[in-house]
Amino acid sequence: MARKLQNLRNIGIIAHIDAGKTTVTERMLFLSGAKHRVGKVDSGNTTTDDDPEEQNRGITIYSACVTFDWKDIHVNLLDTPGHVDFTAEVERSLRVLDGAVVVFSAREGVEAQSETVWRQADRYAVPRFAFINKLDREGADFRRVLDEIKNRLGANPVPIQMPVGQGPSHVNDPFRGTVDLIKMRMATFSDEGKSMKETPIPDELLEDAQLAREEMLEAIYDLSDEVAELAMTGEEIPNDLIRKALREGTLARKIQPVVCGSALHGIGVQGVLDGVKYYLPTPLDRPPVEGVNPRKEDKTEVRKPDAKEPFSALVFKILPAKTGDLYWIRIYSGKLSGNSRVYCPGKDKKENVAQLWQIHATRKERDGQLDSIGPGEIVGVIGPRFAVTGDTLCDQKAPILLESIDFPETVIEMAIEPDSTAERDKLSDTLELLKRQDPTFRATENEETGQTLIAGMGELHLEVIKNRLLRDFNLKVKVHKPRVSYRESISGEKTVTRECNRLHDGQQIFGQVTLKMEPDEKVEAGVKVLNRLPPDSMPPEFVQTVKDEIQARGQGGGSIGSFPLAKIRVTLIGAEANEFSTPMAFAIAAGEAFEEALRDCNPILLEPIMKVSITTPEEYYGDFVGDLAMRRAQIVNTDTHMGVTQIIANAPLSELLSYSGVMRSLSQGRAGCSMEPLDYEEAPPEIAKRFKM
Structure with a gap:
């Protein structure tokens, strides 16, 4: 078509x-x-x-x-x-x-x-x-x-x-x-x-x-x-x-x-x-879409919306189904036919395209199966197995990796517990299916407690997920109350040198690194790693090992409550190698330096701050302002028009759980409210004390 x-x-x-x-x-x-x-x-x-x-x-x-x-x-x-x-x-x-x-x-x-x-x-x-x-x-x-x-x-x-x-x-x-x-x-x-x-x-x-x-x-x-x-x-x-x-x-x-x-x-x-x-x-x-060549990352590739160009498309949504997931894709260039093969450069995998479907609402359109489709179109594809939301599909002979889609970090989580081992396996499969469908949904299992933590963008998001687990998938699980998803960061900075000079399997190994750790407000999640070594001062594979080790440590939790790390920058400023140096030695030295710096940089707890917008009849304005003040909120702006006042405030999420009920009580059900994640800020000491080990 x-x-x-x-x-x-x-x-x-x-x-x-x-x-x-x-x-x-x-x-x-x-x-x-x-x-x-x-x-x-x-x-x-x-x-x-x-x-x-x-x-x-x-x-x-x-x-x-x-x-x-x-x-x-x-x-x-x-x-x-x-x-x-x-x-x-x-x-x-x-x-x-x-x-x-x-x-x-x-x-x-x-x-x-x-x-x-x-x-x-x-x-x-x-x-x-x-x-x-x-x-x-x-x-x-x-x-x-x-x-x-x-x-x-x-x-x-x-x-x-x-x-x-x-x-x-x-x-x-x-x-x-x-x-x-x-x-x-x-x-x-x-x-x-x-x-x-x-x-x-x-x-x-x-x-x-x-x-x-x-x-x-x-x-x-x-x-x-x-x-x-x-x-x-x-x-x-x-x-x-x-x-x-x-x-x-x-x-x-x-x-x-x-x-x-x-x-x-x-x-x-x-x-x-x-x-x-x-x-x-x-x-x-629209401008031609740009990407990089996955085989030559410094080379920019351009694709025009032309059927004669090599095929390229972006996966932007996946609807899981037992009969085969339906991948929603936007085709930027070239043509796509059913019963064909494409390449997913993000996963370095070949993918099958078994069927093409016209999408109607969130379903395949009845009698809407297509033989082929050209550039500029949005279409449903059945057949891929490895691609996820944000991945590129393209012609293997002319690969291109398009810019992916960035999604915000989750701010609230909830614990769920399966009733039995059989339910645990069923729950695990279901959560994997939901993660494919919703890129802002997170699920992790705590092996010690047997609980599974699911995280989302807000109370309504988690409530919808919970209802789907209970109603659509008939799971027998206990659901706990939502809780805030905190982060950990640092308030100080430190330079640490650590050396690995030891025997490993009878072989001497050596590696020494010097790291500088400091706060960085621009790093929303995890740890940013920079290399400031002079060019050619150390083999590239050792530098990459150090960076990978720091990134891996950054994915772990901090020392306050094992919450994910954020707003931290680590810079590799010194390194020493000799004839006994191995990647393992540098990984050990980098890991020990990272952990020491993290302990000594004054760890702090960060809490999510929400931008809250309340629309209320003017007569309840004072009640809302007083209530927000008790919730550690900062009023940013107020505006009144025809007897209706809009209040914009920034407040900690921990103070806003179940706020919809409070809002109805304050206004006799006449007010409305919406909130969105704004930032993470340092939590008061009394909150941090609750989690300190």
Whole structure:
């Protein structure tokens, strides 16, 4: 199956939780004809939220892929979660997408996770436009949200539509349609949005529409000399030229077009679909993908989105199944056929590609098996065995290793215990399956206690995992309360020299190293190892042995509570070798030097700090501030709008366990809260004392 690349769009829908992403996706499927009935989140019958946990909670947990046609374009769309506990789903989706639609609630505006997903899109240089949703809600304010997008996200939003009215039907001027500032026509909608009627702009709205159009044009004068020249001479600017300038500005990430509507009532979603067509990139609009040659790591390889190029693709998600795992891949170059062989350079393994499938939601699409697929596509593959999320698949004759996907470290863990030996084996297999599916999920077994520790991004993440173990896999296990995942670091620095000069199996071995250990705030996890030896002062294999030994020691725990190490830098500054030197001698010397330095550098306990965003009716503001103060929180910012206050604070995770219940109690169930990992900071001495051996 080959499509014209200029007609292909790989896009994602990203936003804060409850901004309306899944509802927007449902409307897009309905309007495109891919679906004959609009599913509703509250009813649990949406296409992309097909997991029982998603349907019960009314939220998206797993990214889902749907495909459909709109006018002359074909869209591969990924609907992503809004809850921060499942941010890895957003991370891996943005890694492989070409463009994104960012959804904002017209009532809540820019929220905590809005900032997170915007930063993620910045990191992957993803062009995007915005959809301001829920303009039919009480308290909706189109202009305020525009200002927040500009000021809080550092963006350059350019409205290409304006709303006709705002708020629900009982207000004086309810939301009832949109004005297209390019065509200068008013649009009203019926039949759940399927029918759109365009009429001249009413006289009472014309002046506001003309001012809004002029603002739009001023924003693109710098993007197009042709538009600016026509404006200066007073000539009419063709609509196609305006769209061309907006597209060029969007692809260069200089602007973000803004459309508006209410997805629940089908108002304005056609504008979103047209925005995908006109403003978001095709695979041809994105830079050629770059990687390294795994056989010559200093050589950069480039792949263009061309069927004649060698095949290259990235695995960005795996759905485990007893009949064969389904690997979601983005093809960057070349063609892929069923019953073929590819190469996984990250594992140095050949992989089988038994079947290719069109993906529908989180399943293989019925009658969607493909014979072959070309560049720019997102497709499901059955057959690989060794690749994991973030791995490259490529042509063995022209290998390339693409940049992988980095995921955040876990901050919370929970102990589980199987009821029997048989259950332990079953649990082990199940956890391995879940780790393949979710790269932010960790599981380790404590052989002394028999407990298994599972770690995740938050309480909700672990609760979803727990429910799957009990419900989907029918495991008989005891589940303990969640606990904080601490880290250990150092507050001092020290230089240590250790020597290995001994007999080993009757043979004299020798090696001496000098290490400098010091704190490093930039090292999020583990230990960073640097080599500062003069060139050619020691054989490379001995240097590598020292680095490997330090890295291995860094994977172990510290001396306070055997928690993982973080924020530590070790530099190899001296070494001595002679005719008796062996790799083993240098490994022993490096290990002893590392352990001595770690003991003497004032070990400290680090605790995870969360960025907390609380939205509460104004009358409960004082209660929340007082409660946060008792939880060692620092208030960063507060903002009140129409009787609703948003509180941004940084607080230790240990003080926020089960906070959702406290929040409901403080506000009589009327407040909302989200939190995301911010950093690790030194814990108070009284907390460190609990863990000292």
